[in-house]
Amino acid sequence: MEMLQILRADGEYNSKLEPNLRVEDLRRMYRQMLTVRRFNERMLLLQRQGRIGFFIESNGQEACQIGSAMPLTQADWVYGGYRDPGISLMRGVPLKLLVDQLMGNSDDPNKGRQMGVHWGYKDWNIVSLSSPVACRLSQAVGTAYAAKIKKDNMVCLTSFGDGATSQGEFHSAMNFAGVFKVPVIFFCENNQYAISLPMRRQTASENIAVKADAYGFEGVLVDGNDVLAVYMATKAAVDKARSGGGATLIEAVTYRIGGHSSSDDPTKYRNSEELELWKSRDPIKRFRVYLMKKGLLTSQEDRKVQDEVDSELVATIKASEKVPHPTLLSMFTDVYAEMPWHIKEEADELMQEGR
Amino acid sequence: MATQTIIQSVNQTLRDEMRRNGNMVILGEDVGRDGGVFRATEGLLDEFGGERVVDTPLSEDAIVGMAIGMALYGLQPVVEIQFMDFIYPAFNEIVSELAKLRYRSGGQYQPRVVIRTPYGGGVKGGHYHSQSTEAYFIHTPGLVVLAPSTPYDTKGLLISAMRSPDPVIFLEPKRIYRTVKEEVPPEEYTIPIGKAKVVQEGNDVTLVSWGAMVHTCREAVALAAKENLSVELVDLRSLLPFDIETVIRSVTKTGRLVIAHEATKIAGFGAEIAAQVSERAIDTLKAPIFRVAGYDTPFPYALENVYLASPERILRAVKKALSY
Numbered sequence: 053m054e055m056l057q058i059l060r061a062d063g064e065y066n067s068k069l070e071p072n073l074r075v076e077d078l079r080r081m082y083r084q085m086l087t088v089r090r091f092n093e094r095m096l097l098l099q100r101q102g103r104i105g106f107f108i109e110s111n112g113q114e115a116c117q118i119g120s121a122m123p124l125t126q127a128d129w130v131y132g133g134y135r136d137p138g139i140s141l142m143r144g145v146p147l148k149l150l151v152d153q154l155m156g157n158s159d160d161p162n163k164g165r166q167m168g169v170h171w172g173y174k175d176w177n178i179v180s181l182s183s184p185v186a187c188r189l190s191q192a193v194g195t196a197y198a199a200k201i202k203k204d205n206m207v208c209l210t211s212f213g214d215g216a217t218s219q220g221e222f223h224s225a226m227n228f229a230g231v232f233k234v235p236v237i238f239f240c241e242n243n244q245y246a247i248s249l250p251m252r253r254q255t256a257s258e259n260i261a262v263k264a265d266a267y268g269f270e271g272v273l274v275d276g277n278d279v280l281a282v283y284m285a286t287k288a289a290v291d292k293a294r295s296g297g298g299a300t301l302i303e304a305v306t307y308r309i310g311g312h313s314s315s316d317d318p319t320k321y322r323n324s325e326e327l328e329l330w331k332s333r334d335p336i337k338r339f340r341v342y343l344m345k346k347g348l349l350t351s352q353e354d355r356k357v358q359d360e361v362d363s364e365l366v367a368t369i370k371a372s373e374k375v376p377h378p379t380l381l382s383m384f385t386d387v388y389a390e391m392p393w394h395i396k397e398e399a400d401e402l403m404q405e406g407r
Numbered sequence: 408m409a410t411q412t413i414i415q416s417v418n419q420t421l422r423d424e425m426r427r428n429g430n431m432v433i434l435g436e437d438v439g440r441d442g443g444v445f446r447a448t449e450g451l452l453d454e455f456g457g458e459r460v461v462d463t464p465l466s467e468d469a470i471v472g473m474a475i476g477m478a479l480y481g482l483q484p485v486v487e488i489q490f491m492d493f494i495y496p497a498f499n500e501i502v503s504e505l506a507k508l509r510y511r512s513g514g515q516y517q518p519r520v521v522i523r524t525p526y527g528g529g530v531k532g533g534h535y536h537s538q539s540t541e542a543y544f545i546h547t548p549g550l551v552v553l554a555p556s557t558p559y560d561t562k563g564l565l566i567s568a569m570r571s572p573d574p575v576i577f578l579e580p581k582r583i584y585r586t587v588k589e590e591v592p593p594e595e596y597t598i599p600i601g602k603a604k605v606v607q608e609g610n611d612v613t614l615v616s617w618g619a620m621v622h623t624c625r626e627a628v629a630l631a632a633k634e635n636l637s638v639e640l641v642d643l644r645s646l647l648p649f650d651i652e653t654v655i656r657s658v659t660k661t662g663r664l665v666i667a668h669e670a671t672k673i674a675g676f677g678a679e680i681a682a683q684v685s686e687r688a689i690d691t692l693k694a695p696i697f698r699v700a701g702y703d704t705p706f707p708y709a710l711e712n713v714y715l716a717s718p719e720r721i722l723r724a725v726k727k728a729l730s731y
Contacts, residue, residue: 129480163513172512179479180512187499190469194476194484201432201458202481220496224469231464386514387548389572392601392648395548 053262055305056285057275061333063341071284073122075348081122081279082343085114085336087147087361088138092310094365095154099314103373104154108169110135112277112309115335116211116241118142119282120304123290124209129177129195131188131210134169135241135308139211143176148368157375163386164378185216189225189238196234196293207293209286211239215246217263218254226301230267235293237286238264238301241276243308248321264301276304277335280342307333380407411591414584416558417447417523420565421485423595425455428483431569434461434470435487444489445525445584467493471500471522475508478518485569491526491578492535498543505574506549521568525581526554527619527669528715534706539618539669542676544576545647551600552646554578556621558591560644563598571600578646580619587622603650605657609639612725613657615680616667617643624667626718631725638725646676654680655688662693663728667721672700694731697724 058069073081092109099107110117117138124130124143132139137150149161153171156164162172162180172180179195182188192210199206216222217240229236240260244251257263264271270292274285282304289300307330311318343349384391384399391399411419425431433448433455439462442449452460463470467488474484488494494501501522509517528537544552551573555561561579568575606621607628616624621642628638639657643649658664664684666677677698684696699716707714 131476161513161515162511165511165513170511172515174512174515180508180516182504184499184503187468187472187504190472190500191476191479191504193469194473194478195480196476197473198477198480198482208476221468221472224464224466225472227464227466228469228473386510388551389509389517393651394648 186219276306
């Protein structure tokens with residue numbers, strides 16, 4: 053199976069395959085990729101300083117997030133992963149809501165109920181995510197099925213890592229998607245590691261994309277560090293789904309530059325040569341070279357964008373840290389639509405007696 | 408007024424609600440052309456078509472996952488899990504996804520899904536077709552767990568379940584699917600979630616049960632009456648939330664409590680009822696609380712009639728409570 057690539061690691065590009073994107077879209081994609089990179093660095097720092105409890109970074113996977121979100125409309129739905137803050141940003145979620153979620157403060161639409169990076173933003177059709185890695189694939193199939201029978205012209209994208217493909221639910225969801233021919237895109241960010249285990253410990257298959265064959269729909273292999281290729285592959289899958297052509301599995305081949313999470317030490321299980329090789333394939337660097345070659349970005353403009361992104365992050369963190377914790381009573385709401393007697397008793401006791 | 412069995416009541420209630428509510432869909436294994444292995448969905452495919460009565464591939468996890476995704480997009484799925492013993496592949500989808508999605512999303516997402524599943528022993532099914540594992544689900548914040556014991560209650564509770572904003576595990580007592588018959592009014596009615604029913608009033612001992620075991624308890628109550636013992640039988644119907652008021656009211660009157668269920672005893676739901684009564688009304692008790700439950704073994708095949716409590720075993724517990 054051939055891997056789709058438009059931008060090479062050195063920024064050279066295949067002009068025959070270049071997408072027809074507007075200049076402002078290309079600039080927005082670049083800015084969001086930078087934002088994700090700086091967001092990752094900043095949030096990891098906050099975790100090290102004890103200002104947030106936990107973080108999962110996605111350095112190196114910016115092209116996957118930005119390229120896959122780009123072809124979606126606001127009406128489309130996303131069941132994304134914890135390594136996808138960029139999908140939320142691309143859909144318009146304010147940066148502050150991501151930071152609010154990490155802090156678990158009272159401005160977080162999820163009301164501080166989940167550990168960091170478990171995003172969920174209904175206003176942008178981003179369904180609150182789960183820690184078990186493949187359980188949302190069948191949920192995405194259900195949403196796509198509902199849209200199909202309601203004759204709504206929407207598609208549903210679900211993203212996950214290479215580790216998720218080992219779960220039984222990967223199989224069952226792919227199988228359902230094939231049988232019901234629903235408008236869903238399975239977007240696998242193959243970052244080579246599931247915590248400590250390399251891809252070869254997840255599957256003996258030549259790649260992940262080929263697995264789609266078994267379910268009766270198309271699998272596509274794409275360079276996950278090439279934002280234009282990711283965009284093109286996702287756009288084709290979205291267009292196909294929207295026109296009734298059913299599901300696609302996209303495997304975006306990328307690399308997790310950092311650890312699995314803020315609690316992980318990747319030097320235990322992988323070597324620095326490998327890391328350096330993948331750093332040389334950096335998705336942001338090559339997109340920057342591309343934009344400069346096309347005359348869409350100067351060094352000066354680049355510096356300005358980076359400064360703006362940094363300032364926005366600093367201001368956002370400051371604003372989020374001022375927001376108070378959720379109230380005590382908020383621990384007891386939303387378990388049920390109405391609070392049943394046994395939870396009410398517990399809430400009353402806490403309110404009267406304190407912790 | 409027509410007489411119906413429990414399975415007929417399920418079928419008619421699903422059909423009526425499907426007619427009233429265009430967002431309702433049914434999905435599960437063999438629910439379409441076959442009408443379900445117990446025929447709960449018989450005829451629904453012909454009336455409502457394949458988009459709304461969905462025969463799925465054989466995978467409980469994806470059935471429940473798919474139902475969640477459908478519900479988030481505005482459909483109201485009623486899932487059939489063929490036997491409660493087959494529900495475990497979907498356990499993660501039920502306890503970590505369906506049950507918790509409203510809470511963990513801060514109320515942004517509220518999946519309305521009803522999961523119907525036949526449960527309980529007495530059908531010569533061995534342990535893969537007989538267990539009563541309601542306690543797993545009652546132990547899960549976010550779920551409503553219902554267990555009717557009659558055709559009338561089945562209708563009223565199933566309508567309540569299908570209109571509930573919360574996810575519901577609807578346990579159908581398969582042993583008595585076709586043996587218990589009663590008149591079921593054709594018009595729409597609901598039974599509120601969280602309300603028990605006093606099946607028979609009595610003064611000496613309170614007997615609490617649910618599902619098919621209620622009918623075994625009725626026999627035990629009749630046996631007790633022959634010995635001039637007056638037993639008050641409470642059918643919980645709703646297991647989560649459960650009607651503690653009715654139980655306490657009864658225990659306050661009788662001073663004695665026996666709980667009978669099919670499930671194994673250790674950490675079975677009877678233990679929770681006993682603890683709640685102890686915390687609230689221990690000073691009214693004249694005797695220890697006794698549980699009559701399935702033995703703490705896997706569900707057996709050849710000896711299931713020994714495993715499941717008999718009226719005589721329940722009567723012995725009643726007499727034991729009265730011996731204090």
